[in-house]
Amino acid sequence: MQFSLTPTLSPSVRKSITLIYHFAERESKSRYKRSLLGWFWSFLNPLVTVGVYWFIFGAVYRAVPPVTDNGNAENFGLYLFTGLIIWTLFTGLVEGSMEWLTSVSDLRKKIYFPTETALLGGAASNLVQTLLEVAVLVVIMAALSNIGWTLVFLPVAMALALGFGLGLGFIVSVLNARYRDVKYLAGILLNVAFFAVPIVYTPELLEKEEIPGIARGLVEWNPVALFIEISRDATYFLQVPLWNRFLAAVVWSVTTLVIGWVFFRKQSMSISEEP
Amino acid sequence: MSVGAITVDGVSKRFRLERNRPSSLKEAVLRIARTRDADEFWVLKNVNLDIAPGSFFGLIGHNGSGKSTLLRLMAGIHRPTVGSVEATGRLSALLELGTGFHPDLTGRENVYLNGAMLGFSRKQMTASMDDIIEFSGIGDFVDEPVKIYSSGMYVRLGFAVAVNVSPDILLVDEVIAVGDEEFQRRCLKHMDMLRGKGTTIVLVSHNTDLMAECHQVGRLDHGRLVEVGAPDDVISAYLEMVDSSDNTLHTHDN
Numbered sequence: 001m002q003f004s005l006t007p008t009l010s011p012s013v014r015k016s017i018t019l020i021y022h023f024a025e026r027e028s029k030s031r032y033k034r035s036l037l038g039w040f041w042s043f044l045n046p047l048v049t050v051g052v053y054w055f056i057f058g059a060v061y062r063a064v065p066p067v068t069d070n071g072n073a074e075n076f077g078l079y080l081f082t083g084l085i086i087w088t089l090f091t092g093l094v095e096g097s098m099e100w101l102t103s104v105s106d107l108r109k110k111i112y113f114p115t116e117t118a119l120l121g122g123a124a125s126n127l128v129q130t131l132l133e134v135a136v137l138v139v140i141m142a143a144l145s146n147i148g149w150t151l152v153f154l155p156v157a158m159a160l161a162l163g164f165g166l167g168l169g170f171i172v173s174v175l176n177a178r179y180r181d182v183k184y185l186a187g188i189l190l191n192v193a194f195f196a197v198p199i200v201y202t203p204e205l206l207e208k209e210e211i212p213g214i215a216r217g218l219v220e221w222n223p224v225a226l227f228i229e230i231s232r233d234a235t236y237f238l239q240v241p242l243w244n245r246f247l248a249a250v251v252w253s254v255t256t257l258v259i260g261w262v263f264f265r266k267q268s269m270s271i272s273e274e275p
Numbered sequence: 276m277s278v279g280a281i282t283v284d285g286v287s288k289r290f291r292l293e294r295n296r297p298s299s300l301k302e303a304v305l306r307i308a309r310t311r312d313a314d315e316f317w318v319l320k321n322v323n324l325d326i327a328p329g330s331f332f333g334l335i336g337h338n339g340s341g342k343s344t345l346l347r348l349m350a351g352i353h354r355p356t357v358g359s360v361e362a363t364g365r366l367s368a369l370l371e372l373g374t375g376f377h378p379d380l381t382g383r384e385n386v387y388l389n390g391a392m393l394g395f396s397r398k399q400m401t402a403s404m405d406d407i408i409e410f411s412g413i414g415d416f417v418d419e420p421v422k423i424y425s426s427g428m429y430v431r432l433g434f435a436v437a438v439n440v441s442p443d444i445l446l447v448d449e450v451i452a453v454g455d456e457e458f459q460r461r462c463l464k465h466m467d468m469l470r471g472k473g474t475t476i477v478l479v480s481h482n483t484d485l486m487a488e489c490h491q492v493g494r495l496d497h498g499r500l501v502e503v504g505a506p507d508d509v510i511s512a513y514l515e516m517v518d519s520s521d522n523t524l525h526t527h528d529n
Contacts (some may be wrong), residue, residue, distance in 0.1 A: 012394075
């Protein structure tokens with residue numbers, strides 16, 4: 001008789017997990033294939049981005065960043081970084097999912113496998129990338145001794161962004177398999193959306209008379225802005241997120257994920273019939 | 276249902292014709308205004324078929340009769356429009372060239388990926404890796420990306436995976452013909468061995484010699500399963516049909 005410490009999983013679940021692992025590995029390997037510095041790029045990329053934004057908005061335009069909890073990290077670059085991490089996670093999932101589904105569609109015409117594993121594998125690979133960026137952020141914040149127990153909200157913010165991005169990814173990837181325009185349309189919309197999220201500016205900027213209330217509402221209550229706010233509360237301001245905004249973030253994330261999943265499950269079988 | 280059995284129950288499959296398919300958003304939007312044209316094509320019409328575990332089943336029919344579509348439905352690649360298809364047990368399918376290989380991955384990585392799709396862990400695939408490489412005869416090429424493979428190498432590696440993972444059901448679509456004579460013989464011998472182990476094999480082929488080896492042969496004609504029976508009867512009926520259409524062709528010529 002054999003005893004196993006691991007909980008017994010149904011064969012189809014185990015098969016899916018193996019596939020997710022394979023796709024995640026493939027995505028991670030191909031990301032920096034044929035590059036000498038390899039994973040180092042994963043660190044360099046966010047650092048350079050932060051550096052450029054810090055220079056332009058902090059040094060050239062002299063944007064004043066909000067004061068951190070202990071007043072040690074009054075730095076626009078860091079303020080940006082806390083937002084960019086979540087933004088990059090979100091856009092990476094939306095744009096990546098279209099690519100991941102396209103890359104397995106030929107395969108799926110010849111062999112059956114659950115296509116969602118390709119998306120989940122890609123998402124896992126992106127999550128690893130985000131964790132590396134988070135590690136950079138936490139190290140910097142710790143060095144400035146601007147760190148506290150509110151850090152526990154950072155994984156929550158990441159999970160919410162993951163759910164929302166993946167939910168949207170499920171929908172756009174299926175649509176993109178049918179109409180390749182979706183990829184370009186999504187690219188444009190994401191470019192616009194970047195400025196609807198307070199990443200390069202502070203939400204306080206909107207409290208001017210000349211900005212219409214509807215624009216302010218859009219910026220303040222859009223899901224990605226909510227996730228970013230939680231991540232900033234966790235790492236920059238070191239405060240507990242407002243409960244009503246936290247609740248709104250959870251509702252956005254869970255609803256989108258559920259709708260996306262149901263839509264994907266319904267539509268993904270027809271991927272093998274696309275020309 | 277016992278392992279290795281395939282049940283096809285009242286299956287019809289409809290495809291949309293590509294020429295009438297909107298392929299961009301613009302076309303799709305424009306289409307809403309217009310009335311829908313008849314852009315459907317029924318590839319299979321009300322097919323009922325039971326394949327017993329351990330049997331060697333052949334499918335025969337003219338080009339476009341729906342053989343490959345039926346095989347794809349059994350493999351779970353397509354979902355039937357009407358009816359249901361059930362195949363119990365571990366299913367391994369070889370449909371056309373390079374079944375389920377990803378061009379950018381090496382042969383070895385593809386073997387792992389293929390194994391994962393069939394439900395095998397990495398460890399299990401590592402255990403049978405040597406057998407697979409040996410059977411395929413592709414040697415050191417196993418660590419090269421499969422996009423540089425010749426079509427023969429593609430098929431050989433695909434076949435090697437499909438037969439070495441001890442499937443309960445093996446679906447084969449005319450691919451063996453690509454390999455050379457020696458490889459074909461090896462495949463047939465291996466399929467014999469699997470048959471001995473009780474693997475259900477469904478084969479699509481135009482090769483009537485191969486078909487004669489089957490326990491049962493089904494004949495498809497324009498999407499309908501018109502006949503299921505002993506190989507000799509079905510094959511001769513098929514050949515008769517081909518001959519008669521050949522004759523009409525000649526009469527027209529004259």
